[in-house]
Amino acid sequence: MRILITGGAGFIGSNLAHRLIGQGHDVVVYDNLSRRGADQNVAWLRTEHGDAWRLLQADIRDFETLREAAAEVEVVYHLASQVAVTTSVQDPRYDFEVNALGTFNVLEAARLSDRRPIVLYASTNKVYGGMEEVAVIEGETRYAYRDFPYGIAETHPLDFHSPYGCSKGAGDQYVRDYARIYGLPTVVFRQSCIYGPRQFGVEDQGWVAWFLIAAVTGQPITIYGDGKQVRDVLWVDDLLDLYQKAVDQIEISAGQVYNVGGGPDNTLAVWSELGPMLEDILGRRIEVTYSDWRPGDQRIFVADIRKAERELGWRPRVGKEEGVRRLAAWVVEHRQLFV
Numbered sequence: 001m002r003i004l005i006t007g008g009a010g011f012i013g014s015n016l017a018h019r020l021i022g023q024g025h026d027v028v029v030y031d032n033l034s035r036r037g038a039d040q041n042v043a044w045l046r047t048e049h050g051d052a053w054r055l056l057q058a059d060i061r062d063f064e065t066l067r068e069a070a071a072e073v074e075v076v077y078h079l080a081s082q083v084a085v086t087t088s089v090q091d092p093r094y095d096f097e098v099n100a101l102g103t104f105n106v107l108e109a110a111r112l113s114d115r116r117p118i119v120l121y122a123s124t125n126k127v128y129g130g131m132e133e134v135a136v137i138e139g140e141t142r143y144a145y146r147d148f149p150y151g152i153a154e155t156h157p158l159d160f161h162s163p164y165g166c167s168k169g170a171g172d173q174y175v176r177d178y179a180r181i182y183g184l185p186t187v188v189f190r191q192s193c194i195y196g197p198r199q200f201g202v203e204d205q206g207w208v209a210w211f212l213i214a215a216v217t218g219q220p221i222t223i224y225g226d227g228k229q230v231r232d233v234l235w236v237d238d239l240l241d242l243y244q245k246a247v248d249q250i251e252i253s254a255g256q257v258y259n260v261g262g263g264p265d266n267t268l269a270v271w272s273e274l275g276p277m278l279e280d281i282l283g284r285r286i287e288v289t290y291s292d293w294r295p296g297d298q299r300i301f302v303a304d305i306r307k308a309e310r311e312l313g314w315r316p317r318v319g320k321e322e323g324v325r326r327l328a329a330w331v332v333e334h335r336q337l338f339v
Contacts, residue, residue: 002026004075004076005017005030005079006080007030007079008028010080011196011199012079012122012194014029014041015197015198016079017029018044019240021049022049027053029053029056056069060105061097063108070109071109076119077122078121078175081122082167083164084204085297086294087164099164099171106119107178111182118187118250123169123172123175123189123190125191125261125298126162127165129159129160136299138228141273142273151261151263153306176255187250187256192233192259192261192262193208193261195323197327207270208268208274212331215286216282216332217335217339222288222290223271223291225270226272227270227275229299232268232302233320235323238317246312252312258305258307260305263305265316265319
């Protein structure tokens with residue numbers, strides 16, 4: 001298949017490109033290379049696959065270039081994004097242009113293509129907002145839902161909180177509606193915390209990778225809030241399995257929204273549980289400091305992943321302990337990339 005990956009030099013995008021190129025697909029990586037680690041990921045793809053793929057260095061705000069790139073493909077994986085809540089608060093116009101306008105550009109490029117490509121969109125659990133109305137129980141090391149043992153389902157009310165939540169949420173709803181109004185085969189994935197190799201985590205995004213990178217390279221770690229916030233974590237290869245299942249079963253997935261994460265079996269408290277795990281893996285104590293909560297930070301988010309299992313036959317395969325150890329080994333092996 002001919003495939004376009006926006007944000008294809010990023011963490012998820014480069015792993016996806018690696019998989020699809022290896023399967024023999026004709027892949028175009030569309031990326032402006034502005035993110036930390038993008039150049040290194042491009043170099044890695046060149047080492048792995050030579051010239052069996054194409055890099056188009058461009059911005060998703062450039063509609064004409066995007067339209068031309070989308071005209072000849074069967075599938076668009078739309079992963080390009082401004083990814084940090086803190087950045088969105090500091091520069092909401094940039095956040096809107098990349099996330100909302102950029103996603104609109106992707107949809108229009110697909111709608112105007114004679115090939116009517118499948119469009120898969122990486123949305124976020126932040127479309128549910130701070131979820132202050134959800135009853136939460138505070139335990140010794142973590143928060144828990146009182147009433148949602150399986151996590152939050154796709155039917156939960158949307159509540160865009162922060163400019164990032166608004167911009168990603170606008171894209172989320174546009175992608176969904178282009179299936180209803182124009183019949184475009186689109187799929188929305190409201191993703192929880194994805195982690196794995198090629199992830200150049202920073203303080204305000206990619207927290208599992210960031211804590212490992214900072215611990216290995218001796219950088220200071222700040223915990224915002226009390227560290228008992230709970231997230232479900234998903235190994236990147238499990239996410240890519242779901243992407244491909246959605247494409248292979250597009251007659252089922254078209255027009256659908258899926259909450260995607262590790263689910264109840266793969267939850268971690270941000271520091272009160274992950275911290276001791278990392279100390280055990282690295283064999284030493286890790287010093288941290290604490291600061292105030294950040295805007296829109298959910299005390300707990302766990303995705304109810306039963307819809308993806310029911311409709312597409314998907315479940316995570318890599319458990320949290322195995323995944324964190326794999327990522328730790330990758331960070332230690334590639335320490336030179338982070339110094």
